[in-house]
Amino acid sequence: MTNKSVAIVTGANRGLGLETSRQLARLGHHVLMTSRNEVDGQAAQQMLLNEGLDVSYHPLDVRSEASVLAVVQHFRQHHKRLQILVNNAGIFPDPSPEDSESSVFNAEIENILNGFDTNTLGPLRLCQALIPLMDGEGCVVNVSSGMGQLSEMGGCCPSYRLSKTALNALTRIFSEELKQTQIKINSICPGWVRTDMGGKEATLSIPEGVEGIIWAATLADDGPSGGFFRFGKPIEW
Ligand code: NAP
Numbered sequence: 001m002t003n004k005s006v007a008i009v010t011g012a013n014r015g016l017g018l019e020t021s022r023q024l025a026r027l028g029h030h031v032l033m034t035s036r037n038e039v040d041g042q043a044a045q046q047m048l049l050n051e052g053l054d055v056s057y058h059p060l061d062v063r064s065e066a067s068v069l070a071v072v073q074h075f076r077q078h079h080k081r082l083q084i085l086v087n088n089a090g091i092f093p094d095p096s097p098e099d100s101e102s103s104v105f106n107a108e109i110e111n112i113l114n115g116f117d118t119n120t121l122g123p124l125r126l127c128q129a130l131i132p133l134m135d136g137e138g139c140v141v142n143v144s145s146g147m148g149q150l151s152e153m154g155g156c157c158p159s160y161r162l163s164k165t166a167l168n169a170l171t172r173i174f175s176e177e178l179k180q181t182q183i184k185i186n187s188i189c190p191g192w193v194r195t196d197m198g199g200k201e202a203t204l205s206i207p208e209g210v211e212g213i214i215w216a217a218t219l220a221d222d223g224p225s226g227g228f229f230r231f232g233k234p235i236e237w
Contacts, residue, residue, distance in 0.1 A: 004030040004054070006079045007217065008071070008130060010062055010122070011089030013040040015195035016143065018047075019210045020086055024217060025053035029084065034060035034071060036089070062089045062122030068129045075133060082133040084217045087123035087167075088143045091115060092197050093159040102156045111159040119163035120170060127174055131183060140185040141216040142171050144228065149189075151236035168228060168237055175226030184225035188212045191230060 007024045011017035012033035021031045025048060033048070035041030038059045045057035058074045061067045075082065093111040095101040123142050131140065147157060148164025171187040178185060192202040193209030215232040228235050 003080060004028075005083040006030045006032060006075075006081070007084035007086065008032045008034060008075070008082060008126075009086045009088055010034050010060060010126065011036075012057075013037055013044045015197065016190055016193060016206060016209055016213065017086070017088040018044050019206045020088060020213050020217070021055060022048055022051070022053065023207075023210055023214050024084065024086075025055050027214075027218065029054075030079070031055045032071075032075065032079070033057045036061040060089075062087075062125065063117050065125060068125045072129050072133070075130075081135050082130055083138045084141075085126060085130050085134075085138070086141045086143065086213060086217055087126055088141075088213070089118065089122055090143065090197070091118045092157075093118075093163075094157040097156050104155065104158045107158045112162060115159035115163035116166065119160070120166040123167055124170055127170070127185070131174070131178070134183055137182040138184075139217050139219050139223075140174070140183065141213055142167050142185065142187045143213060144168055144171075144187040144189055146189045146191075146230070146235070149228075149236060171228070172226055178225065182221065184216075184219050184223055186216045186219075186225060187228045188216050189228070189230040189235065 007029045009021045012021045013035035021033045025031045048055045060071050093115040144167050145164045147161045168187045174185045190209040191204045193204045194202040212231045
């Protein structure tokens with residue numbers, strides 16, 4: 001049982017989730033890294049352990065309630081209070097934006113449902129199960145995207161866009177219901193980042209993309225809640 005401040009990160013086996021885990025651990029948090037792919041997740045954990053960081057690992061498929069429950073049970077056995085939840089795991093279920101198949105006219109309902117299940121309902125399941133472990137104080141980060149902004153909504157990629165717009169709504173709903181607590185919940189857009197999802201042409205390195213996530217995960221007591229941010233600055237919904 002550890003007394004250290006604990007952070008849970010989803011999709012921690014690669015990309016923004018792995019770097020978020022690294023940087024939160026460097027800041028002194030114990031990080032419970034989680035991932036759907038157990039082999040990759042354990043390899044990622046080992047990499048951070050080799051760097052001298054205080055991390056542990058548990059498998060988690062954010063689409064599965066049983067899997068979320070197993071993380072809750074693991075947490076209760078090993079830790080006291082959750083300080084930070086980073087809902088990072090996500091998929092891009094549409095064809096590439098350059099592909100004419102990514103038009104809304106060709107949208108496959110199955111892709112829309114898959115995007116919603118992982119990108120929106122995943123964070124919902126985790127917030128429902130894990131926010132009670134915060135004892136009224138902590139930070140939740142929903143890793144969203146500018147592609148979910150209604151103010152700048154473009155064509156293409158409807159499965160991804162819809163799932164992130166809905167995730168932003170979830171942020172607002174939870175923030176309203178958490179108003180009487182010291183729990184802050186925000187959506188962030190990391191920018192366009194060179195990960196498996198963002199691709200090689202993206203403008204930001206992974207450490208640059210993680211900056212805004214770390215900012216929202218480590219807010220001061222008087223920090224914002226119920227907002228949408230990029231690099232720590234508010235952006236329109
Ligand atoms: P990535 O490298 O593709 O990583 C996505 C992560 O999500 C992987 O660890 C993946 O695990 C995990 N994941 C997918 N489905 C899952 C599930 N059902 N349960 C648990 N984990 C699951 O992409 P990334 O760029 O780091 O993306 C991280 C977040 O940033 C996503 O929410 C994405 O929408 C958001 N974002 C990224 C960009 C960008 O430019 N990169 C821009 C805006 C927003 P597996 O290995 O098991 O697939």
